[in-house]
Amino acid sequence: MIASDISGWTGADLKSANRLAPNETLPRIMVVEDERIVALDLASTLEQLGYVVAASVSSGEAAIEQATKLRPNLVLMDIRLAGEIDGIQAAEAIKSEADIPVIYLTAHSDDPTLARAKKTGPFGYVVKPFKTAELHCAIEIALHKHEIEAKLREREVWLATTLSSIGEGIVATDPENRIKFLNPIAEALTGWSSADAVGRIAEDILTLVSNKTRAPLGSPIRQALLERTTKTLADSVDLVNKSGKAIPIDDSAAPILSDTGEVLGGVMVLRDVTERRQAEEEIKKLNADLERRVVERTAQLETANKELEKFNYSIAHDLRSPLRGIDGFSAILIENHTANLGPEGLACLTRIRAGAERMHQLIDDLLRLARVSQHECRKQKVNLSEIATNVGAELSVSQRECPVQFLVQEDVAVEGDGPLLRIALENLLGNAWKFTIKVAAPKIEFGSFVDQGKQVCYVRDNGAGLDMQYAEKLFGVFQRLHSCEEFEGTGVGLAIVERIINRHGGRIWAESAPGKGATFYFTL
Amino acid sequence: MGHKLILLVEDDDNEAMLMGAALRKSGVAVEVTRAQDGAQALDILFSTDEKAVPTVVFLDLNLPKVSGLEVLERIRSEDRTSMLPVVILSGSSLEGDIRNAYRLGANSYVKKPVNFDEFSGVVKQLTSYWLGLNEPVPWSQVPKHRIETSARPQSSAAGTGR
Numbered sequence: 033m034i035a036s037d038i039s040g041w042t043g044a045d046l047k048s049a050n051r052l053a054p055n056e057t058l059p060r061i062m063v064v065e066d067e068r069i070v071a072l073d074l075a076s077t078l079e080q081l082g083y084v085v086a087a088s089v090s091s092g093e094a095a096i097e098q099a100t101k102l103r104p105n106l107v108l109m110d111i112r113l114a115g116e117i118d119g120i121q122a123a124e125a126i127k128s129e130a131d132i133p134v135i136y137l138t139a140h141s142d143d144p145t146l147a148r149a150k151k152t153g154p155f156g157y158v159v160k161p162f163k164t165a166e167l168h169c170a171i172e173i174a175l176h177k178h179e180i181e182a183k184l185r186e187r188e189v190w191l192a193t194t195l196s197s198i199g200e201g202i203v204a205t206d207p208e209n210r211i212k213f214l215n216p217i218a219e220a221l222t223g224w225s226s227a228d229a230v231g232r233i234a235e236d237i238l239t240l241v242s243n244k245t246r247a248p249l250g251s252p253i254r255q256a257l258l259e260r261t262t263k264t265l266a267d268s269v270d271l272v273n274k275s276g277k278a279i280p281i282d283d284s285a286a287p288i289l290s291d292t293g294e295v296l297g298g299v300m301v302l303r304d305v306t307e308r309r310q311a312e313e314e315i316k317k318l319n320a321d322l323e324r325r326v327v328e329r330t331a332q333l334e335t336a337n338k339e340l341e342k343f344n345y346s347i348a349h350d351l352r353s354p355l356r357g358i359d360g361f362s363a364i365l366i367e368n369h370t371a372n373l374g375p376e377g378l379a380c381l382t383r384i385r386a387g388a389e390r391m392h393q394l395i396d397d398l399l400r401l402a403r404v405s406q407h408e409c410r411k412q413k414v415n416l417s418e419i420a421t422n423v424g425a426e427l428s429v430s431q432r433e434c435p436v437q438f439l440v441q442e443d444v445a446v447e448g449d450g451p452l453l454r455i456a457l458e459n460l461l462g463n464a465w466k467f468t469i470k471v472a473a474p475k476i477e478f479g480s481f482v483d484q485g486k487q488v489c490y491v492r493d494n495g496a497g498l499d500m501q502y503a504e505k506l507f508g509v510f511q512r513l514h515s516c517e518e519f520e521g522t523g524v525g526l527a528i529v530e531r532i533i534n535r536h537g538g539r540i541w542a543e544s545a546p547g548k549g550a551t552f553y554f555t556l
Numbered sequence: 557m558g559h560k561l562i563l564l565v566e567d568d569d570n571e572a573m574l575m576g577a578a579l580r581k582s583g584v585a586v587e588v589t590r591a592q593d594g595a596q597a598l599d600i601l602f603s604t605d606e607k608a609v610p611t612v613v614f615l616d617l618n619l620p621k622v623s624g625l626e627v628l629e630r631i632r633s634e635d636r637t638s639m640l641p642v643v644i645l646s647g648s649s650l651e652g653d654i655r656n657a658y659r660l661g662a663n664s665y666v667k668k669p670v671n672f673d674e675f676s677g678v679v680k681q682l683t684s685y686w687l688g689l690n691e692p693v694p695w696s697q698v699p700k701h702r703i704e705t706s707a708r709p710q711s712s713a714a715g716t717g718r
Contacts, residue, residue, distance in 0.1 A: 353568070353647050356670045360574040363672035367581070385672075392670040399649075 059175055060086035062104040064095040064122065065137070066114040074108065074137075081168050091115035092122030099126045106155075106174055111138040111145060120145075123152045133178040135170055137162075201302035204288070207295045209234045209254050221281070221302055223274030238300070243268035243280060243309075252285035253298040260295065262286040268309075271302065280309040341405050348399040352392065359388040397524035400455075404528050409449045409535045416444040416489060419454050420461065420478040427465045434474055436465060441479030444489060448536050448556050456532040459525040460491040460552050467495030467550065486555050494549040498542065506542055529554075560586045560687045563610035565597040565627060566645075567619050574672065575614070575645075575679065582680035586687060594622025598630055601637055610640070612686040615662075617646045617653060625656055632661040641686050 061083045065071040068090070075085045086104035089095050092113050099107060107126060111119035123134040135156035136149050149157060155174035158167055195202050201218030205211055211234055214226040222229070222237050229237050240249040252263040263285045270278040285300040362381045365373065373381065417440050424438045446453070461476065468474035471494060480489040498506065507530035508523075529552075533540040536556040544550035562579075566572045572590055579586060589610065591597035597615070600608055613631065617624035624644065631637045643664040644657045657665050666682065669675045 349648065352670055353571070356574065356647075356668060356672075356675070357570040359670060360570075360577065360672040360675065364574075364577050389671060 058082065058084045059105040059171070060084045060102070061106045061108060061171070062086045062095070062099060062102065063088040064090070064092070064107060064109045064113065064119060066090040066110060066112075070110075077164055077167065078108075081164070081171070083171070092117035092119060092125075095119075095122045096125045096129065099132055100129050103130060104132060106171060106178075107132055107134045108137045108171075109134050111136055111140055111149065120148050120152055123149075123154065127152060131182070133174045135174050137167075199303075201304075203234065203238065203253070203300045203302065205234050205253050205257075205298045205300075207257065207297055209251065209257060209298065211237055212297060218302060221271060221273065221279060221304060223277075234298075234300075238302075239272040240265070240281075241270050241272055241278070243270045243278075252283065253300050256285040256287045256300075257295060257298045260287050260289065280305050282308075341402055344398060344402045345406070348395045348402065351395050355388050355392055355395070359385050359392075362388070394524075397528075401524055401528050401531065404452065404455060404531050404535075407449070407452060409452060411447050411449060411536070414446055414448050414450045414453055416446055416453060416457065416480075417442055417478070419450070419457050420444075423454070423457050423461050424476075424478075427461060430465075432469060434472060436468060436474045436476055439475070439477045439479075441477075444478070444480045446480075446487065446489070446556050449532075452532045452535065456529045456554075457491070459529045463525060464491055464493035464495065464550075467497075468493050469495075471495055488553050488555055490551050490553045492549065492551040497546045497548045497550050498544040499546050500542070500544055503542060507540070559607075560584075561608075561610040562586055562588045562683070562687075563591060563597065563600060563613045564588050565591045565594065565613065565615045565619065565624065567592050567616065571616070571668075574675065578672070578676040578679040579683065581676045582683055584680070584683045584687065586683060593620045594624065594627045597627050598622060601631065601640075602634070609637070612641045612643060612683075614643050614645050614682075617644060617648060617657070625660055628657065628660045628662060643682055643686065 061078055063071055063074050063078070063085060065074060065088065071088050071090070075088055078085050086102045087098045089098050090113070092115055094115075095107065095109070095113075098104075107123070109119040109123050113119050113122070117125075119136065119138070123136070126132055126134060133155035134152070135158060136154050137158050137160065138145075139160040141157075141159045146157070155177055156170040158170050195213070195215045198215060199217065201221045202213070202215040203211065203218050203222075204213040211229045211232050214222065214224065214229050214237070219225055219229075224237050234253045235251045238251055238253075240251070241247060242249060249265075249269060252265055256263045265281075265283045269281055269283070271281045272278050282303045282305045283301055285298060287298050288296045290296050362384045366378060366381050366385075370378065420440050424436075424440065428436065428438070457478075461478070464476045465474075468476065473494075475494045477492040478490070479492075480487055482488070507526050530540050533554050533556070538554055538556040540552065540554040542550055542552050564572060564575055566575065576588065579588065589600060589608070591600055597613075597619075601610075601613075615624045615627060619627070624646075628642055628644075631640055631642060641663045642661070643666060644662045645666050645668055646653060646657075647668055648654075649667045654665050663686075664682070666678060669678060
């Protein structure tokens with residue numbers, strides 16, 4: 033240890049001697065001066081100026097040691113010192129060991145010394161002899177300058193740390209589009225180290241191609257610099273890195289402008305969107321797959337439906353031939369072999385014929401249902417009132433005890449398939465006719481009204497009515513809500529009506545109560 | 557008038573028997589020759605035996621070997637038979653079948669009723685009409701009438717009061 037502290041004073045001594053309450057916020061200054069009188073004088077001047085003398089040493093070696101140990105805010109350094117090293121060397125060491133500003137305080141102002149001193153980046157140079165005000169001024173400027181520099185460095189560190197720890201790749205360039213900085217993520221993405229990349233033209237590092245066409249794309253930084261606005265890359269851009277690997281990226285570039293609008297450089301933010309792109313592709317694939325499957329299933333269902341309808345139709349057709357035999361041969365037996373059969377045999381054959389007739393009706397109705405399904409629905413303007421009137425006239429031909437009062441609202445016009453709607457009205461009005469047969473004053477109405485902007489047509493009767501408890505069975509094939517003994521029918525009529533209404537994209541429903549008539553409503 | 561002959565072209569034995577029963581029930585004195593398929597029908601029609609030429613042909617459509625429509629086409633294409641009355645008796649009520657039959661020169665198209673009483677009635681009407689003719693007229697001048705399936709109104713309404 034080079035202990036040449038001839039002053040023997042420490043800052044602590046000074047503080048306790050001169051200040052009632054030690055104040056840590058007062059700048060602490062170390063004096064390096066090998067002339068004791070000068071050192072004492074300097075210390076007292078400093079105290080008068082309101083500073084704390086952290087230490088006063090006389091050699092370069094002691095200066096380095098004490099500076100490292102005490103960390104003063106400032107060092108006043110004499111250049112010529114007793115000992116191995118001079119003030120300039122000591123200042124150099126202090127600068128590299130600890131970030132402490134140094135003011136040279138010397139009688140030497142010759143050029144070589146000045147040049148040497150300059151290299152150490154001093155915060156001031158005061159030539160002896162000096163005035164107190166001069167010293168005060170130099171110290172204050174040095175302290176202030178150092179404080180600003182420290183803040184600046186702190187900000188730089190803060191910025192560098194932020195840029196390094198950010199999740200996106202960041203590339204900064206100078207106004208000439210030369211790389212100035214790559215953060216670690218940008219290094220990883222591009223495959224270039226910041227050291228290798230700095231100074232190169234941005235395009236060397238950032239090779240961008242279209243993900244679809246593989247065509248090279250211009251540097252967005254260059255564009256941002258030229259146009260002085262933020263540029264966002266179009267979708268589907270790949271970055272081809274140093275080793276030739278394509279990485280899907282999403283990015284934007286912006287010019288860095290000074291307060292006065294001068295272009296200081298450009299900055300580009302890169303984001304690796306491999307996962308997002310994969311997820312998007314996956315979603316696209318899934319959607320396409322789903323769509324394809326829907327199309328396939330629809331086609332399959334359509335084919336199945338068509339086949340089923342064809343099948344139904346031919347079954348209904350082919351069933352008639354054996355039925356003709358059953359009925360025909362029964363008839364022949366009844367007519368030509370009456371005596372042999374006896375009353376019971378005749379009764380049985382009569383029942384067989386009745387069964388054949390009923391089955392024939394069922395087959396015919398199924399055929400009608402199949403025909404309605406196969407019929408192509410062609411929409412045009414249809415006057416339902418006219419159709420209802422015609423159907424009513426046909427139905428009125430049949431004999432019955434009490435004539436039906438049939439009321440048709442005039443000019444009920446709809447968009448629909450005429451032949452199909454005629455069949456629907458034939459069934460609805462036919463039912464109304466049928467179920468009013470036992471009523472004293474049968475009344476049947478056809479009309480329409482508008483409900484919530486939709487045209488609703490209706491067929492109303494005052495007949496036997498329906499038990500709405502079974503409403504959901506109303507439109508099923510072969511569903512009957514009345515016994516055959518009460519009213520004839522196979523239970524296909526309303527199924528046909530519902531199918532016709534469905535083919536028009538409409539809806540059908542009923543309102544009724546037993547004995548209170550029924551109203552069937554439909555929309556198209 | 558003289559000799560009346562019906563050529564019944566029908567592959568189904570049951571149907572042929574029912575036709576016989578219906579004819580007997582109608583009481584019309586008539587001889588019936590039966591062909592079991594289209595080829596046999598053509599053999600009979602174009603044999604050298606003059607007597608074999610029928611007064612009227614009752615023709616089924618769905619036949620083995622040569623279809624009813626092909627038989628009809630042959631009948632209309634030959635001078636000797638071009639004026640022969642042909643009545644189609646079929647189980648089909650398909651619009652296409654009916655249209656094709658008339659297009660090829662059928663005089664009548666009858667959809668066979670399932671009910672035997674109705675069928676007998678239709679057969680009686682047909683025989684008395686076609687066999688009552690004194691002499692054949694060209695088929696194009698013969699009044700065409702389509703006998704519908706039954707006495708039921710031709711309503712599409714299902715399950716309405718019958």
